[in-house]
Amino acid sequence: MVIISIVLALGLVVFVHESGHFVACRLLKIKVLRFAFGFGKELFGFTRGDTRYSICAFPLGGFVKPAGEDPEEITGAPDEFFSKSWKARILVALAGPGMNYVLSFALFFFTFWWFGTPEYAKSATVGTVFSGSPAEVAGLKSGDVIERVYIAKTKEDVALKEWDDLSRLIHNNPETTFEFKVQRQNQTLKINATSKKDPARGIGLVGIAPQVLYKKEGVVSAVKLSGGELVRWSLSSVVYLWDRISKGEKPDLAGPVGIVSMMSKAANTGAADFLALLAIISVAIGFFNLFPIPLLDGGHVVFYLWEAVSRRKITRQFLMRANTIGLAILIPIFLFAFYNDLERLWSNKTKAKTEFEEIIKK
Numbered sequence: 001m002v003i004i005s006i007v008l009a010l011g012l013v014v015f016v017h018e019s020g021h022f023v024a025c026r027l028l029k030i031k032v033l034r035f036a037f038g039f040g041k042e043l044f045g046f047t048r049g050d051t052r053y054s055i056c057a058f059p060l061g062g063f064v065k066p067a068g069e070d071p072e073e074i075t076g077a078p079d080e081f082f083s084k085s086w087k088a089r090i091l092v093a094l095a096g097p098g099m100n101y102v103l104s105f106a107l108f109f110f111t112f113w114w115f116g117t118p119e120y121a122k123s124a125t126v127g128t129v130f131s132g133s134p135a136e137v138a139g140l141k142s143g144d145v146i147e148r149v150y151i152a153k154t155k156e157d158v159a160l161k162e163w164d165d166l167s168r169l170i171h172n173n174p175e176t177t178f179e180f181k182v183q184r185q186n187q188t189l190k191i192n193a194t195s196k197k198d199p200a201r202g203i204g205l206v207g208i209a210p211q212v213l214y215k216k217e218g219v220v221s222a223v224k225l226s227g228g229e230l231v232r233w234s235l236s237s238v239v240y241l242w243d244r245i246s247k248g249e250k251p252d253l254a255g256p257v258g259i260v261s262m263m264s265k266a267a268n269t270g271a272a273d274f275l276a277l278l279a280i281i282s283v284a285i286g287f288f289n290l291f292p293i294p295l296l297d298g299g300h301v302v303f304y305l306w307e308a309v310s311r312r313k314i315t316r317q318f319l320m321r322a323n324t325i326g327l328a329i330l331i332p333i334f335l336f337a338f339y340n341d342l343e344r345l346w347s348n349k350t351k352a353k354t355e356f357e358e359i360i361k362k
Contacts, residue, residue: 035051129208130208299322
């Protein structure tokens with residue numbers, strides 16, 4: 001069910017993008033030959049007017065085929081895509097990314113209004129126990145209330161009031177054995193766990209995180225927060241890419257495998273996290289399509305603006321050459337993202353194997 005929900009959710013994001021193009025075409029009286037949900041073989045469909053509506057075998061997105069969009073099919077009919085003004089074509093191009101932002105806003109708004117704003121609880125209550133961590137091996141569980149901690153190295157017995165006290169003790173004592181006094185369903189337990197040293201920061205970790213609580217938001221507050229999230233995630237993408245490129249470092253892009261992996265984890269942590277991640281992905285798809293690269297919506301906008309400035313019609317030969325250049329740019333990007341996914345999976349697998357071997361030795 002998780003896999004099915006992920007596939008349908010990703011399909012929805014791309015389908016909404018294409019719906020933007022479709023609605024814009026209809027409003028501007030551009031004939032649409034086909035509007036499909038999914039790709040591949042048609043499973044079900046019907047024709048209404050000039051448009052064939054289809055549900056296809058692979059529900060990962062969809063596509064819209066306006067009349068006269070293909071350079072080889074331009075006849076000059078008044079309802080064809082390239083028979084419309086450059087302004088109309090820009091509106092059609094921007095409608096796809098625009099719908100991604102509308103979907104993201106709706107998802108963010110629903111998450112803030114229905115679930116609330118996530119905040120870490122201050123109490124020393126375990127919210128998450130990470131897989132393969134010392135805490136999981138020791139037997140700590142989500143919902144455990146840690147009342148006291150005995151530090152074997154210093155022989156201190158510390159009473160806890162807040163999560164920050166617990167976090168500070170663990171971080172300041174890497175590779176140290178702790179005895180946690182835990183309340184679990186009216187039972188008092190003593191659980192021993194040995195912290196690991198984080199090589200990057202040099203702090204101790206046992207693999208636990210605090211509970212996440214949600215603060216309910218009103219309609220006005222949810223609208224403001226949702227708008228802020230759209231701006232934040234759009235700008236953060238630009239800042240991140242510029243920072244990596246200016247430093248000559250490899251950007252950590254996620255491809256289909258990485259996105260599915262993130263959504264799977266979010267689906268297992270709750271509906272709020274899943275919807276918020278889906279909103280972020282929709283922003284990313286909308287923002288990426290605004291890049292001035294041929295084949296993307298942003299590339300088409302640049303072409304139509306050039307047409308307006310130069311007062312010269314775009315030719316079939318120009319479009320075919322531009323599409324070839326676009327493929328030459330986009331294919332390496334997708335391959336690089338896919339390589340990042342595989343590298344990340346292999347790294348995680350190797351790390352998990354090493355940690356398992358260390359546990360066995362102990």
